[in-house]
Amino acid sequence: MKKYDPIKIEEKWQKKWEENEEFKAKTSKETKSGGENIQKMYLAEMFPYPSGAGLHVGHVRNFSIVDALTRFYTQQRLNVLRPFGYDTFGLPAENYAIKTGISPEVATKQNIDNFRKQAKRLGFAIDWSREINTSDPKYYKWTQWCFLKLFEKGLAYQKESYQWWCPVDQTVLANEQVENGHCWRCGTEVEKKKMKQWFFKITEYADELLDEIDSLDWPEKIKTAQKNWIGRSEGAEIDFAVSGNETSTIKVFTTRPDTLFGATFLVLAPEHPMVARVMTENAKEKVLEYCKNAIKKSEIERQENKEKTGVFTGAYAINPATGKEIPIWVSDYVLMGYGEGAIMAVPAHDERDLEFANKFDLPVIEVIETPETNDDADAVSMSSGENIDGKKICYHGEGKLINSDRFNGVDSSDARDGIIEWLESQGIGKSRVTYKMRDWLISRQRYWGCPIPIAYDKDGNPHAIPEDQLPVIHPHVDDYAPDSTGRSALAKAKDWLKVTIDGEEMMRETDTLDGYACSSWYLWRYVSPDCDDAAWDKDEIEYWAPTDIYCGGDHAVAHLLYVRFWCKFFADLGYLPFREPIKRLLYNGYINAPDGKKMSKSKGNVIDPLDVINSGYGADTLRTYELFIGPYNEDAAWSTKAIGGVYRFLNRCYNLVFNPEKTVDEKVNIVIRNKTTKKVTEDMHRAGFNTAVAALMEFVNELYKNGANSADLVVLAKLLKPFAPHLASEMLEELKSDDEWPTWDEKALVADTVEVVVQVNGKLRAKLEVAVDDLTDTEKLTSLALSEENVKKYVSGEPKKVIIPPHAKLINIVA
């Protein structure tokens, strides 16, 4: 009796895989010289940030999904690329350095070594010759090159504006890194700060990023999250002349130009430059006071107080449609970053404007008739009065225009075009599209990031560091903390700061790049990680990219939007022969603690994958369990008990091969064997890992019942390999078989006789054992069914109708 010893088996195979460089992908050149046209398959997980805590069970789930598919396609003899790397720049390493004095380089290296060791202990089929690390100069040289390309094309630019600022991390943040008004890293409430910062002009690609989403094989929730984030709105920009000040106009953006006649006042954002120009002497003090407070207030504070606030500037604008004077107000419910930072308020048809009008007693003019048959129960015509609570509610749907001069009676949707046309003819407006998405803020006042390859001349103008001087090496300093001026610790590297470009002495940029910049192109670096004359090799990228399957459980809008943006940019420059970087995205769920709560050190409910392995279960059990736990794309709670069931299953697999009790005739398991092959193959294609494992369990249960022969066991081992590769390899070695993925015989999927259920009026009344050949014999089936005792009870006389669906083994008698 041999005993399943996962620890020993796994050690043996991992050593073998390492020695043979088993998972090395063939380069494009190698496949070409071989003369064969092998189909490629490029899979990757979102590369990890190597924290000091080592791998957690979430990583294991993510990597196991990719690994199962990697092995599945390898067993189908595709040329498979499955690389691995580390996203190493970032705050945790820097904060750790500030706390302990250990340099980020040293800590990062230790963490990488640990991650690599642990990933190898899990037996992942990784091409280790392609490892990358974003803080390695060989890598970030090309991150800097990417930046320079964007700079060259005007898509990396500097702008002075109000930005999110995290007072704890002492750095600005991108919009995507502010979650509900708090810093995504440390959770501190963010502030607004006026600063000159670097941006990537992602808005340039807003339309394409939006339009191509639908063509992607990505989960719906990610696609809609990106659509909402981009937030395209079509409307018009309209110039309002300032009364008594003929040279000044205020531009507003509206999605409802059809309501122009109902615009009874304008509202400017507190940051709007026109505020200072239009306010009257009398109002000046109050207006400036209001703006100062509003700008200082955090977004959270602004939102907490939903009550509208605002102040009158004392100035008036002319409504171009009516020619009437309307007051200009300032309020923080208008956002500077969107549209023009100014709106025309139509209180009759916009709830926010109505609230404001009610509070400050401003006029309300209804310009869209509320239809009689109004589905929206809340919407009550202004003229008819009030809703149930006695509160005025405005109608914001479509309808016929009223109080709109020559547009009266026109449908609002037609009026939109008509009014835009009229505005254009007057030269005071035009149709316009805006986006919620803002440009991507990429400078960070932090030390442990990729240096921005820019230097400033003595007038403060930015200059690109020439390409032949890349990489701009990340300098070493002794003190990592940012200084009080808000500059990163790079400013402390005095010698490094000075640089000569074209004979002119300049000072280097001390901001570093957002870590998301480093991860925006790594999928292309993997195809030629050692390439030193380009970011990626042209032939290799053509062969391998785009990535066929990408798997991760985070970054729905940020990273996954940035990668698409860079892809389109480099495609436009001719560096990439495709415009979407990721064909298929698998978005995996989290693994929570047994109590269903998020695992966290502070709660003490963290499951360490290495502990699970070392407790005797081994990596195969852990990996199979994490794929069996539920659908890969849903969250799951860890169960200390259920993992035992998976171990028992693998143990049974082992015993079938190494401690066989009886062997049987070739034919006994032929149906279940083919059925399982088909089921597992199809499940792999649709990422149904949990049901694939369940099918294998059924197969094993059947083999225990019937006995197994070597053909059964070879198929079992091959199908098992994506989940439990070490054990499966051991089994295949014992069975003297290769691991090529098995095929199934469609004809062998049915037994000689099958069970047919008999329903009467849709209710199950009997079961028949019918020869397969008789399945198409409608008359025979009907008479067999009608002769059943239990069926006779429910059918008196001739049945009204007999239904035998073509694919179901079922007969339904309508009595």
Next chain:
RNA sequence: GCCCUGGUGGCGGAAUUGGUAUACGCGUUCGACUUAAAAUCGAAUGGAGAAAUCCAUAUGGGUUCAAGUCCCAUCCGGGGCACCA
């Protein structure tokens, strides 16, 4: 508020085109092996009922020979966005 998801036994979940609801695993119970325990093997396991049978996929309607699956309305959970004009 808007958008996306989901709601099935004691628990995690399965049901791919409308066609036997509850596969597989956990837990529980019983049995075998053992001096005993663990491990292992076998059996049972949605609810009610002696049984025939009836009732069960969040709730209420509808379509259909047939609905977890399709349609309408409602309730609840998870996620994203959120004063975006």
